[in-house]
Amino acid sequence: MIDRLEPLVIRHTFRIPLPTSPSGEATSFSGEAASFSGEATGLSGEAASRVTEGAVAARQFDAALLSVGFKLSPGLLARLSGLPEETVVRIAARTLRTVRELVGDHVRHNAYFIDFPANVPSTEDFWMECLLGALRDEKTRAGTLDQLWSGVVNLLSLPAYGRYQHTYAELLAAQDELIAAASDRLTVLHAGGELADELSALYLALAGSTTPLSEEHRADLRALAERCADGPQPETIPVRENRAIVNQARLTAGSALLLDTVTDVLRLACALSDGDVTLVEPTRFRSPSRPVRRALLSGLDSVIAASPAKLADVHAHREAWKRLGERLHPHEYPQLPRAAEVFAVARGELRARSFDSRVEELLARHDVLGATELLTSAPGKLFRALDRLLRMALTQEERDAVVAAAERVAPEVSGRVVLSVREHLHNRARESGELRVFVNRRGRAWVTDDERPIVWPAERERLIAALDDETRRRLPSPERLLVDPEVLDVALPLSGKATAAGLGVLPRGSLSVVEGELLRFFVYWKETEQRTDFDLSALMLNADYSTHSWLSYTALTEVEGEHSGDITEAPDGASEFINLRLGAVRGAFVVPQVNIFSGEGFEEVEESFFGFMLREGEQRGRPFEPRTVRMKSELRGAGRVALPLVFLRGQDGTWRAKWLHLYLRGTPSANRVERNRVTVANLLRGIVEREQLTVRHLVDLMTGEATTVTLWDGATIPDEPVTYIGLRRPDELPGGSLVITLENLRDLVPA
Incomplete structure (x- = not known):
């Protein structure tokens, strides 16, 4: 269990759980020490045998971490130095394994051309x-x-x-050693508390998140819930998918279920069948045991007994309810008649008019005032319908009524929806005829012309002001606010589904500065059963989004850089690289992409990830050097073409990355950069020209007369507790400080 859960804490918090007693875990030392003293760190068995003190082992641990771009904080180094050698070695073995996987160094990255990026021939x-x-x-x-x-x-x-x-050994022998540079990535690991306390805190943070989690984080929550269902619980679980996962653990533990809608029960049934709790993909329901059937039907019966109107919610997922009914056999439980009504509605045997149908009927009659009044009883739905209502409003009276209703119910709408609508309205200032980008929950993207009529400026500005006031009211008012300037252009994580799992990954729409002479992309994949060919490419576009050139297996060399060579199968794993000299790039945009030429998809392969490294010109080194990796993200999306991010050249010549996390449908086979460049260019134009709400927006709203705001210079540590917002946690902040970094940025979104 420790092997499975301790890495969760490190990945989510960059904290290493530590025992409170100096000898607390000495007896748990096992054969894992060999992996730390041998292959994992480069220390020989003879050298490890000479380690007699925790302080020595801690320094060796720190040195081993530096090779992959990590480092112990001074406080963590001191804590480890006071532990027995065996405990330090055990912690080091597991931590090194975790951070190597985080950065992509847990596999061997070979390249087709042994001297890459030197001596790459023309195609x-x-x-x-x-x-x-x-x-x-x-x-x-x-x-x-x-x-x-x-x-x-x-x-x-x-x-x-x-x-x-x-x-791989021959490739290593042919490459020069990497020369360390001050610009190499250095991620600091901090000291944590007892493992049980760290797991409980992480469980509370994930379960109580105000924004939906990514698929990977939902899996982490499921593992934590199995352990923490009997312990402290968050005050509320606002995200319904999270509630389903927690309910699954509570059902196993025999605790009361958290149910207040019929859809909560459906999501729980999906979780019990290892299905999709987001209800996007159909679930193949299993036949549950009699106690589980009784629990699900009792939950349904209680929900409908408390509010019969909730029967109308069944219509949204009628087919799923029909299939679930075949597994639950509600007719065997006559003492639960209201549960049976749910399935009668799904089969069309009982009429239950849905809320949405009543709204649509009013809008079909062009009764904007009536629809607005009805929607005030469902504030979230009203907010999602604001654009449509304002477009349909023909008179000033109707427009005023819509805005007034939104202002009145705003305190009842979740912070995530308030901010989403605020971002939407900001972008509706653009004239019609622009491109409109759609992205579904699985990252699949498509683009079309925006032919919607405008939202009148007066109403749009009035709504924006009201939404900002509501957000400001919910945000804390810290006395001292310390802000890392690099975080200001990070997009607000209004949904974890807009971010891939990995290291240094920012939410979709975020901007980050790119500093370095050499930019190197990498992709790794390992097929499961079929021969699978992933192709890494980089498309260079001009300022008007027209194609300038590209690097791929069909264009191995260009003025800008080199491709490492095409690998067409990966039974043992394979890697491809693209090396770019940023100063030589002739276009305004660089769009890396991963095309599936043949075989398994991103969600079918055993493993696949993308990332980029930054190097100085004199560094050389292997094709893959973990300490130069700036970002590594998992490739797990629906589609045959992945677009992780785009690099944009500013007017001053500096480069920035804008994060996409998008997938194109592509074709079943033979996807190539040459074929999709027009689609990519149109999609890119729609995204680059859209403005996201960023951390800067919330910082501006949090700044009041009683708040002292300081931009962090990267070195000066304050003497008093602060609220810190940044990409990475500074060393040794004063006790009592509230820290918001990439790992818990979702906590910045108000409830």
Whole structure:
């Protein structure tokens, strides 16, 4: 259990759980020490045997962490130095394994061209050499000649194409050592408390999140809930998907369920069948045990008994309810008649008019005032319908009524929805005819022309002012606010579904400065069953979004940089790289993308991730150097083309990254940068020109007369407790400080 849960704390908080007693965990030392003293750190068994004190082991641990771009904080180093050697070694072994996986260093990154980025040939020369090699090989000569006579040669049939021609050890021997640079990434790890306390705190943070979690974080919550369901609970669980996961653990523990809608019960049933609690994908329901059936039906019966009108909610997921009814057998429980009504509504045997149908009927009659009045009883729905209501309003009286209703119910709307509508209204100032981008919950994106009529400026500005006032009212008013300037352009995480899991990953729409001479992308994948070919590409666009050039397996070299070579199968894992000299880039945008040419999708492969490194010109080193990695994110989306982020050149020549986390549908096979460049350009234009609400917006609203705001210079530590907002936690903040970093940025969104 510790092996599974301790890494969660490190990944989410960059804190290492520590025992309070110096000898508290000495007896738990096991064979894991070997992985720390041997392969994991580079220490020999003889050297490890000489480690006799915790302080020595702690310093070795710190040195091992530096090789992958991490470091112990002074406080953590001091705490570890006071522990027994065995305990330090155990902690080091598990921590190193976790941070290596975070940065992508847990696998071997080979490159097709052994000297990459040096000596990469032109595409034509490389293909010709592969062809000549096939002609020199007696086994393939005849087949290659036949292809030449036909006029078409299949590259995959050439023995030298798409498969590593050297081992990973040979690649390491051919590469120079990395020269350390002051600009290398250094992520600081801090001291945590007892593991049980850290797990409980993380559970409360995830379960009580005000914004939806990503798929990976929901999986973490499920693991934590299994352990923490009997302990302290958050005051509220506002996100329904989180509530389903917690209810699953509570059902197992025999605790009371948290149910107040029929959909809560449906989500719980999905969780029990390892299905999709977001209800986006259909779940294949299992046949539950009799006690579980009774618990689900009792929950339904109680919800409807308390509010019969909630039967109308069944319509939104009728087919799922029908399939669930086949597993629950509600007719076997005559003592729960209201539960049976839910399934009768799903089958159409009982009429229950839905709220949405009543709204639609009023709007069909163009009764804007009536629809607005009805929607005030469902504030969240009113906010989501504001744009439509204002577009339909023909008179000033109707427009005033819509705005007044929104102002009146604003205190009852979740902070996430308030901020989402605020961002939407800000972007509605643009004229019609612009591009409109759609992104679904799974990151699938598409673009179309925005042909909606405008929202009148007076009403739009009045609503924006009201929403800002409501947000300001909910935000804390810290006496001392310390802000890292680098976090100000980070988009507010209004949904965890807009962010991939990984290291250094920012929410969709965020902007971050890119500093370094060399930018290197990497992708890694490992197929599960089928031969799978991922292709890393980089599309360079001009300022008007027209295509300038690209780097891919069909264009191995350009003025801007080099491609590491095409790998067409990955039974043991494979990597591809693109090396870019930012000073030589001739376009205004660089769009890295991962195309699936053949085989398994991003959600089917055993593992896949993307990232980028930044280096100075003289650093050299292996194709993959963990301490130079700035970002590594999982590729787990619906679609055959992944667009993790885009790099934008400013008017002053500086580069910034804008985070996308998007997927295009693509084609079933043979996706290539040449084929999707027009689609990518249109999508990019729609996103780049859209403005997101950022941390800067909330900082401005939090700044009042009683607040002292200081921009952090990266070194000066305040003497008194502060509220700190930044990308990374500074060392040794005063006790009592409230810290908001990327790991818990969602806490900044008010409830």
